[in-house]
Amino acid sequence: MGYALLTRCHIGEAEALCLGPCAVVPEAQRSGAGGAAVRAALAAAREAGERWVVVLGHPEYYPRFGFTRASASGVSVGFDVPDEALMVLSLDGSAVPSGVVRYAEPFGV
Numbered sequence: 001m002g003y004a005l006l007t008r009c010h011i012g013e014a015e016a017l018c019l020g021p022c023a024v025v026p027e028a029q030r031s032g033a034g035g036a037a038v039r040a041a042l043a044a045a046r047e048a049g050e051r052w053v054v055v056l057g058h059p060e061y062y063p064r065f066g067f068t069r070a071s072a073s074g075v076s077v078g079f080d081v082p083d084e085a086l087m088v089l090s091l092d093g094s095a096v097p098s099g100v101v102r103y104a105e106p107f108g109v
């Protein structure tokens with residue numbers, strides 16, 4: 001029905017996770033599946049000791065999971081994105097390190 005994928009990324013030299021892509025089959029969208037997948041992925045990451053998550057996505061959607069504007073934490077990407085679309089989340093309450101996000105190689109960015 002849907003999924004939320006977390007991949008290894010770095011913020012500067014610090015290990016972090018990138019949330020995305022996330023998707024739900026069209027006929028099941030807006031029925032809670034996406035939110036359930038995202039919450040499950042974030043809970044598993046927290047359980048595994050991960051600390052920070054970056055997402056590039058709908059600025060109306062991700063704040064409900066605790067994501068906030070990345071630029072306020074000094075986090076950026078090496079290509080043009082609308083400022084409000086890049087968001088970060090601390091899983092353990094620690095300050096998100098500032099720096100440029102380096103995505104996993106298959107993303108090609």
Ligand SMILES: CC(C)(COP(=O)(O)OP(=O)(O)OC[C@H]1O[C@@H](n2cnc3c(N)ncnc32)[C@H](O)[C@@H]1OP(=O)(O)O)[C@@H](O)C(=O)NCCC(=O)NCCS
Pocket residue numbers: 002020021022023024025028029030031032033034035036057058060061
């Ligand atoms: C974005 C997506 C993963 C959300 O999953 P979902 O199961 O539809 O969402 P949920 O049912 O958990 O949550 C519903 C809420 O999400 C919001 N929402 C859904 N799609 C949205 C979108 N494209 N933009 C903004 N908000 C969206 C709804 O407005 C709703 O908000 P409300 O609770 O305030 O009414 C899903 O709609 C999807 O697969 N979209 C197409 C692919 C995509 O855009 N993926 C994200 C980029 S990687």
